[in-house]
Amino acid sequence: MNYLQLIRYQNLLFIVLAQVFLKYGLFQPFGAETTLNSFTFALLVIATLCIAAAGNIINDIYDIEIDKINKPSKVLIGKKISERSANRLYIILTVIGVAIGFYLANTIGRPGFAALFVVFSALLYLYASYLKGMLLIGNLVVSGLVAMSLIVVALFDLFPSITPQNQTTQSVIFKIVLHYALFAFLINLIREIVKDLQDINGDKKGGMNTLAIALGRKRTINIVFVLGVFMVLGVVLYMYEYLYSQQILVLYFLFAILAPLLYFCIKSWDADSPKEYGYLSKLLKIIMFLGICSIPMFGFVIL
Numbered sequence: 001m002n003y004l005q006l007i008r009y010q011n012l013l014f015i016v017l018a019q020v021f022l023k024y025g026l027f028q029p030f031g032a033e034t035t036l037n038s039f040t041f042a043l044l045v046i047a048t049l050c051i052a053a054a055g056n057i058i059n060d061i062y063d064i065e066i067d068k069i070n071k072p073s074k075v076l077i078g079k080k081i082s083e084r085s086a087n088r089l090y091i092i093l094t095v096i097g098v099a100i101g102f103y104l105a106n107t108i109g110r111p112g113f114a115a116l117f118v119v120f121s122a123l124l125y126l127y128a129s130y131l132k133g134m135l136l137i138g139n140l141v142v143s144g145l146v147a148m149s150l151i152v153v154a155l156f157d158l159f160p161s162i163t164p165q166n167q168t169t170q171s172v173i174f175k176i177v178l179h180y181a182l183f184a185f186l187i188n189l190i191r192e193i194v195k196d197l198q199d200i201n202g203d204k205k206g207g208m209n210t211l212a213i214a215l216g217r218k219r220t221i222n223i224v225f226v227l228g229v230f231m232v233l234g235v236v237l238y239m240y241e242y243l244y245s246q247q248i249l250v251l252y253f254l255f256a257i258l259a260p261l262l263y264f265c266i267k268s269w270d271a272d273s274p275k276e277y278g279y280l281s282k283l284l285k286i287i288m289f290l291g292i293c294s295i296p297m298f299g300f301v302i303l
Contacts, residue, residue: 030173040104147182
């Protein structure tokens with residue numbers, strides 16, 4: 001159980017769910033031409049999970065002292081798991097993830113795609129060791145990697161199968177994936193900023209330069225509120241542009257995504273305590289989950 005907590009298994013389940021929904025809840029119902037069979041798709045999921053889990057481990061290794069201040073009861077490394085064991089698991093997972101990535105890239109006839117897994121691993125290491133302490137850079141990098149966990153499915157499964165005959169259909173589906181990736185990027189970016197507010201005390205002692213430290217709590221929560229409003233407007237525009245004729249999707253987006261986002265904006269307006277920041281962070285996680293669950297609904301609409 002300690003190792004499951006170390007790799008943040010709940011967050012990894014989100015990745016599995018999103019990737020499975022894209023493959024079997026979006027690509028298949030739309031009749032898209034795909035490259036990966038069930039086995040190679042499972043390998044892609046495993047590779048993504050290994051890289052993400054390794055990133056969580058190296059992040060905890062570098063955050064030991066900060067976590068002792070921010071969340072002393074949840075510190076695992078040095079208490080329940082030795083730093084040596086954590087480092088060994090990080091290396092094993094990274095090697096497995098990159099190796100599977102190389103195998104898959106060659107299997108689909110796109111050997112250059114192997115570099116993606118190397119870049120993902122390198123960015124996660126740089127995030128944990130250096131970028132996290134830079135103003136907004138770390139937040140943008142980790143949010144970009146979350147978005148890439150969706151885009152990588154389209155790159156490996158849709159892109160190699162594009163032909164002049166199916167280009168229109170493939171492009172439409174690819175665009176839907178990009179829309180969800182943008183949604184995941186923005187939600188995660190807001191959540192990273194909220195978590196920085198929650199962890200401001202430990203981050204200060206750790207020499208970090210987060211938005212919360214640079215601007216202060218009040219200004220930062222105002223930025224969170226503005227970003228929340230921006231997300232609300234973005235979802236409304238998306239519904240108007242793409243979903244207006246699909247009643248099921250409109251209702252789902254209205255009640256399961258738009259309503260929670262509006263509630264988030266209301267709660268963030270005057271949030272000013274670690275407990276409230278923690279609540280906002282959990283709320284964003286729920287919104288992310290509900291967003292992921294809307295993916296297979298596109299399939300129901302066209303069936």
